[in-house]
Amino acid sequence: MSDAQPVIACQGVRKGFNEAGLAVNVLQDLDFRVAQGEQVAILGRSGSGKSTLLQLLGGLEDPDAGTIEVDGVALNGLGAVGRGRLRNRALGFVYQFHHLLGEFSAMENVAMPLLIRGLRASEAQSQAEAMLDQVGLSARWAHKPAELSGGERQRVAIARALVTTPRCLLADEPTGNLDGQTAESILALFQSLNRANGTSVVLVTHDLDVAGRMDRRLNLSDGVLQPL
Numbered sequence: 001m002s003d004a005q006p007v008i009a010c011q012g013v014r015k016g017f018n019e020a021g022l023a024v025n026v027l028q029d030l031d032f033r034v035a036q037g038e039q040v041a042i043l044g045r046s047g048s049g050k051s052t053l054l055q056l057l058g059g060l061e062d063p064d065a066g067t068i069e070v071d072g073v074a075l076n077g078l079g080a081v082g083r084g085r086l087r088n089r090a091l092g093f094v095y096q097f098h099h100l101l102g103e104f105s106a107m108e109n110v111a112m113p114l115l116i117r118g119l120r121a122s123e124a125q126s127q128a129e130a131m132l133d134q135v136g137l138s139a140r141w142a143h144k145p146a147e148l149s150g151g152e153r154q155r156v157a158i159a160r161a162l163v164t165t166p167r168c169l170l171a172d173e174p175t176g177n178l179d180g181q182t183a184e185s186i187l188a189l190f191q192s193l194n195r196a197n198g199t200s201v202v203l204v205t206h207d208l209d210v211a212g213r214m215d216r217r218l219n220l221s222d223g224v225l226q227p228l
């Protein structure tokens with residue numbers, strides 16, 4: 001596996017923000033590779049830059065310096081349309097604040113990336129329903145996000161991220177809002193998709209037990225990732 005092309009490859013990535021005239025360097029010359037099929041936990045204190053790193057890996061923000069490749073494609077050279085295509089083809093994204101579309105049902109939210117891929121509506125719907133079933137929400141498919149609990153919304157976001165069978169799942173605290181049993185079933189789902197399809201996982205978490213389920217644990221501190 002180590003010889004295969006990594007699904008994520010970052011080199012010399014730097015990212016900072018300017019707040020009220022104050023420069024904050026969040027990531028500094030960061031090198032990071034994720035092999036196909038590898039599951040990696042990112043830990044680190046609040047404000048250390050974990051969400052920023054995921055945003056960069058998903059091409060939602062640009063680094064100030066360095067290169068990021070996803071599934072062998074350099075993000076630097078891609079515009080918004082190309083990045084959208086690459087995300088749809090290769091990545092599943094679970095954001096901290098879900099970003100579900102409020103006017104659509106749970107099923108429609110999950111079916112959306114499949115419709116963008118060009119699947120027929122009936123096929124997208126049946127795959128979305130099967131994925132909602134896998135996250136324990138088969139009875140909630142017709143509900144809109146505002147009619148769901150926080151943990152249910154989180155599971156809809158997870159179903160949306162997984163429905164395309166991504167090469168890599170990027171997940172920001174995906175089990176943060178869930179009770180122990182539901183969290184366990186979501187982690188088991190990640191692991192079964194990992195075994196069945198070789199889906200890589202990059203998971204940001206504060207939970208050492210969750211991190212312990214991954215192949216590798218990295219701590220983000222002072223802008224660099226170090227093995228734990």
Ligand SMILES: Nc1ncnc2c1ncn2[C@@H]1O[C@H](COP(=O)(O)OP(=O)(O)OP(=O)(O)O)[C@@H](O)[C@H]1O
Pocket residue numbers: 017018019024026044045046047048049050051052053
């Ligand atoms: N768009 C932005 N503009 C200005 N500063 C930002 C922006 N995004 C992030 N930051 C700053 O970058 C730092 C890292 O934020 P980030 O959200 O990546 O941390 P985190 O490790 O994910 O934190 P948490 O564990 O609390 O979610 C913080 O100091 C934050 O204030």
